Structure formats: C-alpha cells, structure tokens
Amino acid sequence: MDCGLLNVLVNIGNHFDLKASVFQAPRRGIYSFSFHVVKVYNRQTIQVNLMQNDYPVISAFAGDQDVTREAASNGVLLMVEREDRVYLKLERGTLMGGWKYSTFSGFLVFPL
C-alpha cells in the first residue's frame, strides 16, 4: 500500500472482506477511485456508497428486477489527506450472491 494503490478483485468465490478493503492513504494527494459492485439474482435495489472517513462521497445504484447480474458503478477523483480511510458501504439492499465479480480500485494520480 506504500505506493498508494488499492485493488480488490473478486472474480471467483465470495470473499470480499469489506473490513479488509478499507484503503488508508499513505500520503496526501489526488487519488482516482472506481468501483463496480455486481448484484446477482436479486430483485432488491442496491445502493453502494464510496465513503471517505465516515462521509459518503458518491453513490451508485443497481435496481433492475429482471436481470441476473447488474453492476452499480461509479468513479471519482478525490483529494485525500494522509491516513484518510476510503471504502465501500452497502447503503441499501443486500448482496445475496456475495461480492463475486465486484471490483474496487484506487491509485494515486499525483501527490500534494
């Protein structure tokens, strides 16, 4: 994590540990974050928030009734202070199929 990279990849299996996927910034700077959270066989609407410390920064939704797999996606550039924590929070709905196929990525665009 010293290089300011976060990459959570959940392609196979069901082992997306939300607690483990908190990004703690090694240094002050502008970071790019993006996520794709996949809802599987689930008629509920989900809302996923990207959180900086304890505040929601951006949200994404997936709410289709008929679809087996659908992603709630968004991305943002964030000004992050050293030791800020950035993570995903499932604000609404449940992920019955787990976090399979979901991704959460971040990297330092430039230091400040």
Next chain:
Amino acid sequence: MDCGLLNVLVNIGNHFDLKASVFQAPRRGIYSFSFHVVKVYNRQTIQVNLMQNDYPVISAFAGDQDVTREAASNGVLLMVEREDRVYLKLERGTLMGGWKYSTFSGFLVFPL
C-alpha cells in the same frame, strides 16, 4: 486546473452546471476521462456524449423502463491539444431528476 484535473461531483443536490463543467486542457497530453450520468425515475432513454471541442468522441446510454436509477457510463483515453475543450452533452432524452449522483472525472495521464 493547472494540474490537468477535472472532477465534477454531484452527490447531493441538483447543481451540475454543464457550462461550468467544460474541461479546458492546460497542456497537450493524454488524458483519462470517465463519466457516470444517472437517470432518475425516467422512462426515456438517454444518450450522453463526451465531446472534444464540438465533436462526439464516445457515447453512453441508459434506457431501462422499470428502474428508478440507472447510469449511462463510459470512459476513454484522449489525446488532447492545449486549450481543447472536453465536456458532456446530453444528446438524447432529459434528466428529470437533474444531474444528482452523476460524476465526470478527468486527469492527465502523461504530458506530450
């Protein structure tokens, strides 16, 4: 904007000013742009174009009838000349709920 960053974030409220969100490149280079435009409670299909100067570069669509919130998303690397303008244009449809939850981000990948 000297560092070649664009970040439009519309999580709360309804104040996405399309005119204010024109990115004008401070220098020549390769830039990464991405956007997620969220359609809210709207049965129309929307088409969003990423424009470079007055030309469309990429498009994204959201057209689900049943869904309360759905995003038209895309992203691209662009070779941009100094003072080129890059912006989003709602090519088709309307955003009845405004630009809430929409994002538009860009950064310089490397200078040329």
Next chain:
Amino acid sequence: MDCGLLNVLVNIGNHFDLKASVFQAPRRGIYSFSFHVVKVYNRQTIQVNLMQNDYPVISAFAGDQDVTREAASNGVLLMVEREDRVYLKLERGTLMGGWKYSTFSGFLVFPL
C-alpha cells in the same frame, strides 16, 4: 504502444478488431484497465472477460431484456509483466450490433 497506452474506441461504425486490440505490455508495472462493451438490440445476456495471457481476471455482464443499449462495464488495476497480453473476450452471448460504442482503455499507472 511504447508508452504503455491502449485505447480502443468504437463510436462510429462496427470495426472493433478483437485481434488488433490485444494490449502487449511494453514494460513491467501496474496498469489500469477499463472497458465498456455495449450490447445493442439483443435479448441475450453477454459476459465479457478481461483476459491476462489466457486467464480471465474480471468479468462484466449485461442482461437486460427490454433495453436497446446496455453496457457490460468493469475495471481493474493489474500487475503486468513485460510482454503479457491483455485483451477482452466475449465469454457468453453475441454482439449482434457489433462492438459499436464499446471502449477498452489501459494505461501504465507506474512502472516496477
């Protein structure tokens, strides 16, 4: 490609050459890849895999029955060795309308 950039842009026409869009890494490093593959007038579910050499790394899905255009999107940071090949594979379904409006982008975040 010496700078470690990949950008496949298919906005107009139907000429996304999967063979030509294999990214071969010019050097070892962390790369950011993202893709948006658009399904047009097609009731089949599609699954798109991002492949590193011959292994799938991440997947994306589009499966809406009612929608004229819908994207299967995802993105990831990848540790890539020199001469590794990274490309998209249509794992399931067909793209009846071709790859129009689809994008596939990648760039070197930093060298290793």
